[in-house]
Amino acid sequence: MTDPQIALVMLGLFIVFVFLGFPIAFTLMAMGIGFGYFAYYDEGRMWRTFDRLDETASYWDSWTTWLEGFANNRIFDLFVNQTYTVMSNEVLTAVPLFLFMGYIVERSNIVDRLFSTLNVASKNVPGSMGVAALITCALFATATGIVGAVVTLMGLLALPQMLKARYDPSFASGIICAGGTLGILIPPSIMLIVYAAASGVSIVRLYAAALLPGLTLVGLYLIYVIGRSILQPSVAPRPTDEEVPDVPARQLIVMILTSFLPLAFLILAVLGSILFGLATPTEAASIGALGGIFLAFIYRAMTWQRMRESVYLTVRTTAMVCWLFVGSYTFSAVFSYLGGEQVISEFVQSLNLSPLMFLILAQIIIFLLGWPLEWSEIIIIFVPIFLPLLAIFEVDPLFFGILVALNLQTSFLTPPMAMSAYYLKGIAPPEVRLTQIFKGVMPFLVCVFISMILMYVFPQIVFYLPELFYGR
Incomplete structure (x- = not known):
C-alpha cells in the first residue's frame, strides 16, 4: 500500500469513528499520532x-x-x-473573550427587556411579534455567537408569548430557530475567528466582508415574516391591546433607551473598533467582555454564581475549540506528509471543473457535512482540505469563507439533524411537535440558499466593505 493510499485510509477511518460517536478532537489526535508514527518511522x-x-x-x-x-x-x-x-496563536485569543461576553450578556436579563420593547415598538407591523423575536434573536445572537444559548433562551421567552398570541406553531418555531443561528455569520462571529485562524485570512477583512451578507440574510428573513403575515394573517394574528398594550411615546423612548440601545451600543463599539482599526479583535473582545460585565451590574443581574457559570462555560468551550485545532493540525500535517492532499488535489483537477462548479461542489460537500458535524469541526477539519484548491480555481479565500459561513446556517436548520430544532424542542411546550418545527424552518432554509445565490451573482456584497475600508 502506498503512502497516499494510507492517507485516504486514515481519512476514511476518521469519518467512520466520527459516525460511531467518538470524541472528535481526541480521535484526530490519536489517529494523527498513530498514522504519524508510521509516516515518520x-x-x-x-x-x-x-x-x-x-x-x-x-x-x-x-x-x-x-x-x-x-x-x-x-x-x-x-x-x-x-x-x-x-x-x-494571537487570533484565537479573542475566542474566550467573545465567549465570555456572550455568556455574561445571556445572564444579564437584557434579552427579555429587549424583546418586550421591540414587541411594543413594532405593534403595528404585520407579524409584529415575529419581527420583534427575529430582531431580538439577531442582536442577541450577534452578542453571544452561541446558537444553543440563543435558541434556548428565546424559546423560553418568546415562543410561549407567540403561541399565546395565536401564532402558528410552525411559523413561530421557524423564526426562533433561524434567528438563533445568525450569530455564526454576523460579526463579531466566533466562527469567523476560527476560519481566520485556519485559513490565514485577516479577521478584520472577514468581519467587514460578513457584515452585508449577514444583514442581507436578516433582511430576507424579515421580508418572509412580514410578507407571509400579510398574505396569510392567520399564521400571525394582529396582537390585541391586552397582549401588547399601547404605551405613550415618551415611555416607549425610555424603554428603547434602557433596553435596545445599551446592547446595540456594546455590539457597535466592539465591531466598530475592529473595522476602523482602533483596536485588534483581541483588544475589542476584552472591551466587549468588560462591557458585558458592566451591563450586568447596571441591570442588577450580576451575581457570583452567574459569574462562575460564565467563566466555567467559557473555559469549557474554549478548551474544546483549542483541542480541535491541536488534533486537526496534527492530523492534517500527517495527512499531507503521506500525500493525501496531493491525491485530492489531482482528483479535483481531473474533473475539469470551472471555478463556479468547484464552489458549488465544495458548498454541497459542506452542506452534507453539516448534518453529522458541528460548524467548529467542519471549519477546523474539512475546510483546510479545500483551501489549497482555492488558488488553483482562482477563488478568493475571503469570498469562500463568507460562503461557508452562510452555508453553515443550514447545518442548524436542515432536517433530520437540525440542531436548532432540537434545542427548541427541548424547552418548547409539549404540544409543539418536532415535525412542526422542521416544517417551520424550511422557508428560512430557502432564504439562506437565496442569499448564497445573491453572493454568487453579486460578489461585491462580500467585497464592497473590505475594499472600502482597507483597499484591495
Whole structure:
C-alpha cells in the first residue's frame, strides 16, 4: 500500500469513528499520532538509542532506554509543536473573550427587556411579534455567537408569548430557530475567528466582508415574516391591546433607551473598533467582555454564581475549540506528509471543473457535512482540505469563507439533524411537535440558499466593505 493510499485510509477511518460517536478532537489526535508514527518511522534513529545499552545495564535502565527508543519518533515533536502553535496563536485569543461576553450578556436579563420593547415598538407591523423575536434573536445572537444559548433562551421567552398570541406553531418555531443561528455569520462571529485562524485570512477583512451578507440574510428573513403575515394573517394574528398594550411615546423612548440601545451600543463599539482599526479583535473582545460585565451590574443581574457559570462555560468551550485545532493540525500535517492532499488535489483537477462548479461542489460537500458535524469541526477539519484548491480555481479565500459561513446556517436548520430544532424542542411546550418545527424552518432554509445565490451573482456584497475600508 502506498503512502497516499494510507492517507485516504486514515481519512476514511476518521469519518467512520466520527459516525460511531467518538470524541472528535481526541480521535484526530490519536489517529494523527498513530498514522504519524508510521509516516515518520526511522528505524536507524530508534536503534541509535538502543546502542547505548550494554550487558551491565540494569533492568530499569534497559526498560527506560527501550521506552525512549520507541518514543524517538518525530511525530511526538510534531504534536508538541502543534500544541504550542495553538497556544501562541494571537487570533484565537479573542475566542474566550467573545465567549465570555456572550455568556455574561445571556445572564444579564437584557434579552427579555429587549424583546418586550421591540414587541411594543413594532405593534403595528404585520407579524409584529415575529419581527420583534427575529430582531431580538439577531442582536442577541450577534452578542453571544452561541446558537444553543440563543435558541434556548428565546424559546423560553418568546415562543410561549407567540403561541399565546395565536401564532402558528410552525411559523413561530421557524423564526426562533433561524434567528438563533445568525450569530455564526454576523460579526463579531466566533466562527469567523476560527476560519481566520485556519485559513490565514485577516479577521478584520472577514468581519467587514460578513457584515452585508449577514444583514442581507436578516433582511430576507424579515421580508418572509412580514410578507407571509400579510398574505396569510392567520399564521400571525394582529396582537390585541391586552397582549401588547399601547404605551405613550415618551415611555416607549425610555424603554428603547434602557433596553435596545445599551446592547446595540456594546455590539457597535466592539465591531466598530475592529473595522476602523482602533483596536485588534483581541483588544475589542476584552472591551466587549468588560462591557458585558458592566451591563450586568447596571441591570442588577450580576451575581457570583452567574459569574462562575460564565467563566466555567467559557473555559469549557474554549478548551474544546483549542483541542480541535491541536488534533486537526496534527492530523492534517500527517495527512499531507503521506500525500493525501496531493491525491485530492489531482482528483479535483481531473474533473475539469470551472471555478463556479468547484464552489458549488465544495458548498454541497459542506452542506452534507453539516448534518453529522458541528460548524467548529467542519471549519477546523474539512475546510483546510479545500483551501489549497482555492488558488488553483482562482477563488478568493475571503469570498469562500463568507460562503461557508452562510452555508453553515443550514447545518442548524436542515432536517433530520437540525440542531436548532432540537434545542427548541427541548424547552418548547409539549404540544409543539418536532415535525412542526422542521416544517417551520424550511422557508428560512430557502432564504439562506437565496442569499448564497445573491453572493454568487453579486460578489461585491462580500467585497464592497473590505475594499472600502482597507483597499484591495
